[in-house]
Amino acid sequence: MSQDLRNAPTTKPAIAEALRDIAAPAAGATAATPVAPAPSDMVTIKVDGREVQVKKGTNVLEACLQNGVDVSYFCYHPGLSSPAVCRQCLVEVVGQPKLVPSCYTPVADKMEVVTNSARVVQARQQMLEFTLVNHPVDCPICDKAGECTLQKLYDDWDHKGSRTEFDKVHKPKMADIGPHIVLDAERCILCSRCIRVCDEVAGVHQLGMAWRGDREQLTVAPGQRLDNPYSLNTVDVCPVGALTSKDFRFTLRAWELYTVPSVCPGCATGCNVEIHHGQGEVWRLVPRENLSVNKYWMCDDGRFTYKEIRSRRHSGARIGSGRGLPAQAVSVDKATSFAAERLSGTVQKGGTIGLVFNAQAENEALFGLSQVAAKLEAAGATVRRYVVGRKSHPERADKILRHADMNPNTRGAQVFAGAGAGDADALRSDLGKGALKALWMVGEDLPFDDAVLVELAPSLDALETFVVQAVHDSPLVRRAHVQLPACTWAEVDGSFTNAKSMVQRIRCSVSPAGDARSHMELVSMIAKKTRWVEGEAWQKSPRQAFLQLTAAVQPQDGSAGPFASADWGRELPPVQLRFANSRG
Amino acid sequence: MVFGMPTPDEIVSGAARELRSRPQFPPGFGEDADDDAPLPTEPMTINMGPSHPAMHGTVRIILTVDGETVKEADVQVGYLHRCFEKEAEYATYTQVFPYTDRLNYVSPLLNNVGFAMAAEKLLGISDKIPERAQYIRVLIGEISRITDHLTCVGASGMEVGAFTPFLWMIKCREWLWELLEELTGARLTHSYVRIGGVAADLTDNFAQRLRDVLAKCREAMVDVEKLIVKNRIFRDRMDGVAVISAEEAVAYGWTGPCLRSTGVPYDVRKDHPYLVYDRFDFDVPVGSTGDNYDRFAVRMEEMRQSMRILEQALDQIPAGPFKLDDPRISLPPKSQVYNTIEGMIGHFKQIVDGVKIPPGEAYSYTEGGNGELGFYLVSDGTGRPYRCHVRAPCFILMQSVPKLIIGAGVADIIPTFGMINMIGGECDR
Numbered sequence A: 001m002s003q004d005l006r007n008a009p010t011t012k013p014a015i016a017e018a019l020r021d022i023a024a025p026a027a028g029a030t031a032a033t034p035v036a037p038a039p040s041d042m043v044t045i046k047v048d049g050r051e052v053q054v055k056k057g058t059n060v061l062e063a064c065l066q067n068g069v070d071v072s073y074f075c076y077h078p079g080l081s082s083p084a085v086c087r088q089c090l091v092e093v094v095g096q097p098k099l100v101p102s103c104y105t106p107v108a109d110k111m112e113v114v115t116n117s118a119r120v121v122q123a124r125q126q127m128l129e130f131t132l133v134n135h136p137v138d139c140p141i142c143d144k145a146g147e148c149t150l151q152k153l154y155d156d157w158d159h160k161g162s163r164t165e166f167d168k169v170h171k172p173k174m175a176d177i178g179p180h181i182v183l184d185a186e187r188c189i190l191c192s193r194c195i196r197v198c199d200e201v202a203g204v205h206q207l208g209m210a211w212r213g214d215r216e217q218l219t220v221a222p223g224q225r226l227d228n229p230y231s232l233n234t235v236d237v238c239p240v241g242a243l244t245s246k247d248f249r250f251t252l253r254a255w256e257l258y259t260v261p262s263v264c265p266g267c268a269t270g271c272n273v274e275i276h277h278g279q280g281e282v283w284r285l286v287p288r289e290n291l292s293v294n295k296y297w298m299c300d301d302g303r304f305t306y307k308e309i310r311s312r313r314h315s316g317a318r319i320g321s322g323r324g325l326p327a328q329a330v331s332v333d334k335a336t337s338f339a340a341e342r343l344s345g346t347v348q349k350g351g352t353i354g355l356v357f358n359a360q361a362e363n364e365a366l367f368g369l370s371q372v373a374a375k376l377e378a379a380g381a382t383v384r385r386y387v388v389g390r391k392s393h394p395e396r397a398d399k400i401l402r403h404a405d406m407n408p409n410t411r412g413a414q415v416f417a418g419a420g421a422g423d424a425d426a427l428r429s430d431l432g433k434g435a436l437k438a439l440w441m442v443g444e445d446l447p448f449d450d451a452v453l454v455e456l457a458p459s460l461d462a463l464e465t466f467v468v469q470a471v472h473d474s475p476l477v478r479r480a481h482v483q484l485p486a487c488t489w490a491e492v493d494g495s496f497t498n499a500k501s502m503v504q505r506i507r508c509s510v511s512p513a514g515d516a517r518s519h520m521e522l523v524s525m526i527a528k529k530t531r532w533v534e535g536e537a538w539q540k541s542p543r544q545a546f547l548q549l550t551a552a553v554q555p556q557d558g559s560a561g562p563f564a565s566a567d568w569g570r571e572l573p574p575v576q577l578r579f580a581n582s583r584g
Numbered sequence B: 001m002v003f004g005m006p007t008p009d010e011i012v013s014g015a016a017r018e019l020r021s022r023p024q025f026p027p028g029f030g031e032d033a034d035d036d037a038p039l040p041t042e043p044m045t046i047n048m049g050p051s052h053p054a055m056h057g058t059v060r061i062i063l064t065v066d067g068e069t070v071k072e073a074d075v076q077v078g079y080l081h082r083c084f085e086k087e088a089e090y091a092t093y094t095q096v097f098p099y100t101d102r103l104n105y106v107s108p109l110l111n112n113v114g115f116a117m118a119a120e121k122l123l124g125i126s127d128k129i130p131e132r133a134q135y136i137r138v139l140i141g142e143i144s145r146i147t148d149h150l151t152c153v154g155a156s157g158m159e160v161g162a163f164t165p166f167l168w169m170i171k172c173r174e175w176l177w178e179l180l181e182e183l184t185g186a187r188l189t190h191s192y193v194r195i196g197g198v199a200a201d202l203t204d205n206f207a208q209r210l211r212d213v214l215a216k217c218r219e220a221m222v223d224v225e226k227l228i229v230k231n232r233i234f235r236d237r238m239d240g241v242a243v244i245s246a247e248e249a250v251a252y253g254w255t256g257p258c259l260r261s262t263g264v265p266y267d268v269r270k271d272h273p274y275l276v277y278d279r280f281d282f283d284v285p286v287g288s289t290g291d292n293y294d295r296f297a298v299r300m301e302e303m304r305q306s307m308r309i310l311e312q313a314l315d316q317i318p319a320g321p322f323k324l325d326d327p328r329i330s331l332p333p334k335s336q337v338y339n340t341i342e343g344m345i346g347h348f349k350q351i352v353d354g355v356k357i358p359p360g361e362a363y364s365y366t367e368g369g370n371g372e373l374g375f376y377l378v379s380d381g382t383g384r385p386y387r388c389h390v391r392a393p394c395f396i397l398m399q400s401v402p403k404l405i406i407g408a409g410v411a412d413i414i415p416t417f418g419m420i421n422m423i424g425g426e427c428d429r
């Protein structure tokens, strides 16, 4: 065998292609299929000698990226306007004497673009060198390190040593510019993405540039703060570690985190997020692109919903005599048996049973509960169904993302509770009238103030059987005879239905707190032990439940219902951010 | 000359010597053995290992014996499985080196070199590795081959009752490991090789110290040979035991000293030269019968050949860089890392993301202590292997152990197994 054969790698493009497909993150459950534009909308351009078809009005940078041609850029962001301030995206357009910023140049028919000539690569390297001249040597203490666009582009394109001999220009290192954000002006590369996020997404002008030349810096106007409901999006779009989130900075290094695609549980919009978790805890939520829901953004409140995953958790089953008296800690198995005994006792005596569909719970659990309700009704029991959730906050609603309804799955709860279901007020009045003998709450949330809960307490205490599946501990939970520990949204596989009736997958990221089980599992355990529902597909796994429920709720008339395009997606292996390639 | 003992010249010269002329005993010597008619027996199933001192810790053989004769043998490996290949998928290429140390752990640097060469092949930089780095790799590789063979030969002497050779050879091994410890910072888990070169240059007096140690090792080897080559017990236990023909050995996929003991002169260093092996004058010793004695003799002679290579390499080694000067492959100097953002990012990206290797697949093979040590890598373009497979030579040798020991005596299993030189770390991965 010759020396050559020994040393030549076998590079098979097919393998690379196949691998790329495996590595690509799965799309959201209901990414809308883009409508193919009519041919007349298309222009033909040449990128590096290859002919490609792109939509009219696209810019050259997008045309390149869409066709897998790697062009570096800092200031361009698909969700924002292009000011062409960073000049990192320079390319050659045949016929034009100067290099052009590709993010600012619309495609024209027959245009010929060159992205890999020596001239273009040199321009790219020079821009990077220029950007790095005054950049501090901060990576080891920089929150962006590992997902920094500057690091990535230097590594991809430049990788040359420093040629400067002078001190770097110094700027404010730790400017507290907003309730959630700290600015390190030295790391800023002046791309203006953050300014545009405030202007174009949040609709407020709170950031701007001051000074000029190498002393130019990002700043807030005097007396102003970077304070808007979407402020943390600036941290995501910042290509470097200039803007850091007070909540996340100096906690874990980004590359140690694992990412799981999921959906924000903060409100009925259902922004697509990535859960970033590590060491068994969730550390932050960041928005995930979904053009038909949240585009590239999410609100600040939503980012902090992860804190509920580990606070005030009700993590062990308890049974007792209710009324807020001390209860006995038991296994989940024992507690569900106890619940089953009490519930079937009440039902056998002909007592009315109230089933509470909580809009915080996932579709699969609510579907299970609806199956139980149907079985009971068919057997002649009196069942009342209620859809409840957290209190809505009309003042927070805006035309951007924030929704007044603070529950992620109100639509799902309404669909599964069915037409005759009451709302929270109906529940309140039924309890007040003593119309219920037993109450089974899937989820502990109620949209009531403390005063109302105090007023309700005697009626709850009067119940013969009170079973609650609770995520968080509260005085209400402690009034129940059976207090079952349930998982949060981040601990289960399932789906939420948002306000636009889109069914979106949520995925398990961290293991449940204590003894907690998913709502679906608890519903299924009680249903089995009461012998109301046994051996049905939905009781086997969340995926089986999902398949059964999507089939069950299709409209009779054959039209595409809310669940028509719902897709469970494939199982995802754990992906460490370190190997998800640089983000930023 | 007593018993046709090889002259010191014959032993030390390392001439291209087919080891056919094994020393002969005088006629009638030791022929008073007791060969009574065998007693009637019935088959019995017994367990050897996995926790048995002669099973090198980690292999289990379920034997069916009839008296002392092995009738059936079920060899079960895997007790030292550490998911090396899977672990490698979750580590950057550089982080895999410490794992490779633990493959054949009596010659860790050979594994280091083998893995580095696979990654370099995939990167397409095999021909760009600085010469000095290549010589250093040869040096540490051949030292490791000697430590590998010293362990194997010394231990198998001990396993048939000769304890002294074991102590002498382990003493030699220790001298060599001390030298490597000085060079790499660790006695056994060196992790010294890097993609593009090695981690550090040779220590100042490395050449002189190595020459001194080699001289002492040569002496010790002569002493050992004097003790066992003509030893009746040793020879009775090794000669003609576990014979395999060249055809069968090739069919089983044998490589390395074991294959050469059958007379097939296949050595990756000669047949598919890598690094700078084509610049050295060395012989490939081969045996004639493929029995345990040949496997012993081939290893002894290979150590001498390695010493020849080492001496030539010390003479030839040029000055120059010891790793590739490419910021995407080798870490930048610390002065740049601490003082410039460019050096910092380069260092950071290599440590955190790993050395990025373009998508593709490559199989690279080198001569390990036990034979052809191959690494098969698939890259998806990231900094860690998408798939990493090791062709562990002794794993392949192990499959023929039943064939070798069926029909032999129970006691013969020990030297046979010793001469196969199964290293749990490499076999089980």
Ligand code: SF4
Pocket (backbone or CB within 6 Å): A135, A136, A137, A138, A139, A140, A142, A143, A144, A145, A146, A148, A149, A150, A151, A187, A239, A240, A241, A242, B345
């Ligand atoms: S912004 Fe990027 S390059 Fe700058 S210090 Fe932070 S990680 Fe390093």
Ligand code: SF4
Pocket (backbone or CB within 6 Å): A187, A188, A189, A190, A191, A192, A193, A194, A195, A218, A234, A237, A238, A239, A240, A242, A243
């Ligand atoms: S702070 Fe970040 S996003 Fe804003 S201008 Fe600077 S680099 Fe760009």
Ligand code: FES
Pocket (backbone or CB within 6 Å): A072, A073, A074, A075, A076, A083, A084, A085, A086, A087, A088, A089, A090, A101, A102, A103, A104
């Ligand atoms: S990305 Fe085009 S100029 Fe910044």
